Amino acid sequence: MLTVMRLDKFVCKSTELTRSEAIQLINDGVVEVNDEVALHPAIQVHPNNNITLNGQKLTTRDFRYLLMHKPAGTICSNIDEAYPSLFNYLNIDKVTELHIAGRLDADTTGLVLITDDGRWSFNITRPEKQCQKVYRVGLSRPIADDVALMFQHGIKLQGEQQLTLPAQLEVISPKEVLLTLTEGKYHQVKRMFSAVGNRVATLHREKIGKLSLDVKVGQWRYLTPEEVLSFSN
Ligand code: URA
Numbered sequence: 017m018l019t020v021m022r023l024d025k026f027v028c029k030s031t032e033l034t035r036s037e038a039i040q041l042i043n044d045g046v047v048e049v050n051d052e053v054a055l056h057p058a059i060q061v062h063p064n065n066n067i068t069l070n071g072q073k074l075t076t077r078d079f080r081y082l083l084m085h086k087p088a089g090t091i092c093s094n095i096d097e098a099y100p101s102l103f104n105y106l107n108i109d110k111v112t113e114l115h116i117a118g119r120l121d122a123d124t125t126g127l128v129l130i131t132d133d134g135r136w137s138f139n140i141t142r143p144e145k146q147c148q149k150v151y152r153v154g155l156s157r158p159i160a161d162d163v164a165l166m167f168q169h170g171i172k173l174q175g176e177q178q179l180t181l182p183a184q185l186e187v188i189s190p191k192e193v194l195l196t197l198t199e200g201k202y203h204q205v206k207r208m209f210s211a212v213g214n215r216v217a218t219l220h221r222e223k224i225g226k227l228s229l230d231v232k233v234g235q236w237r238y239l240t241p242e243e244v245l246s247f248s249n
Contacts, residue, residue, distance in 0.1 A: 019079060019133060023049065024057035026067060029132075030074035046070050079133040080114065081244045082106070084236035085229055086128045092119035102128065105234055117141055118149065118200050118224065126151075126221035127229045130236070139247045140224060143181055143199040147225050147247065151195045151205050154218035158190035163212050167195070173207045180208060191217075 021029075027038035027047060039057045041047055047054050048068045049061055061067060067074045086092070090102045094112055099122045103111045110132075117129045117137035131137055139145045163185060170179030184196040195205060206216045222229055226246050231237055 019135060020060050020062050021135075022057065023047065023054055023059050023061050023067070026061050026063075026076060027069065027074065029076040030067075031069065041069065079136070080108075080131060081133065081136070081239040082114075082130040082236050083227060083229075083231065083239055083243075084128050084130055085231045085233050086120055086125055087233050088123055088125050091122050092116040092128065098122070106130070106236065120221060121203065121206075121219070124219040124221065125233070126219075127224055127227065128221070129224060129227070129239075136244070136247060141200060146198045148196050148198055148223070149200070149221060150223035151197070152188075152218075152220045152222050153193050153195055153205060153209070153216055155191045155193065155209065156215040156217045157213075159185075159187055159193055159214065160212065163214075166212060167208065171208060171211050173201065173204075173211055176201065180204070183208070194222075 024035055024038045024042060027033060027041065028035055033041070042054060042057045045053050045055060046069060049059070050066050063076055084102065084105065086102055089099050091097055091099045092102055094103055095101055102116070103114065106114070113132045114130050115132070115137065117131055117140040120126065120128060129140060140147050164187070167183040167185050170182060172179055181199050186194040188194060197204060205219055209216050227243060
C-alpha cells in the first residue's frame with residue numbers, strides 16, 4: 017500500500033538505518049528526492065517519488081497491519097515491564113518498529129490492531145474519526161437503569177474537563193453489557209463505570225470498526241488489503 021510519510025521515516029523503512037542515522041544522512045545532503053538534494057527530514061514524500069541515498073534508489077518495505085487476540089496478563093508496550101509485552105507473541109522481523117493502535121490494560125483481553133503505519137493508527141484512535149470499539153464488560157454490580165442514558169449523553173470523568181463522547185450501552189444481563197466507544201481515554205471503560213457507582217470485573221474488546229476477533233487467544237494474523245482500507249477515511 018502506498019502512503020505518504022516523512023523523508024526520515026522513508027529512509028529508515030528502506031534501509032537498516034535508525035531514525036537518527038537517517039536524519040544525519042539527510043543533513044549531510046546525500047539524500048535526493050526527484051533529483052534534488054533534500055535537507056529537511058520532515059518533508060512528506062510518497063513511495064512513487066524517486067528517492068536516492070548516495071545515488072542508490074531506495075524502495076520501502078510495505079507497511080504491516082496485524083490483528084491479535086491479546087491474552088490477560090500482557091502489556092501493550094514494546095518492552096516487558098511488570099507483565100510480558102504482547103510483542104513477545106510476534107515471531108516476525110523488526111517487531112520494535114510496530115505499535116498498537118489503541119492500547120489495552122494488562123488485565124484486558126481481546127482485539128488489538130498492530131502496525132508500523134502511524135497515519136493509519138490515527139484513523140483508529142482519534143475520536144474525530146469515529147471508529148467504533150466494542151467492549152464486553154463484566155460488572156461487579158447489576159447495571160442501573162439510567163446508565164445507558166447517562167453514557168449516551170456523556171459523563172464527566174474524574175480529572176477531565178470535557179464530557180465523554182456519546183457511547184452506546186447494550187445490556188446483555190444485569191452484570192454483562194456491551195459498550196461502544198469512539199474514543200480511548202486512559203482506562204476509559206473502567207472510569208466510566210466507576211463514575212456511575214459500578215466496577216469493571218472483566219473487560220474484553222471484541223470489535224474495532226468492522227473487524228471482529230477471529231483468532232484464538234495469543235494468536236494473530238495479517239489484515240487483508242480490504243480490511244486495511246476499511247480504516248482509511
Ligand atoms: N478502557 C479501559 O478501562 N481499559 C482498557 O483496557 C480499554 C478501555
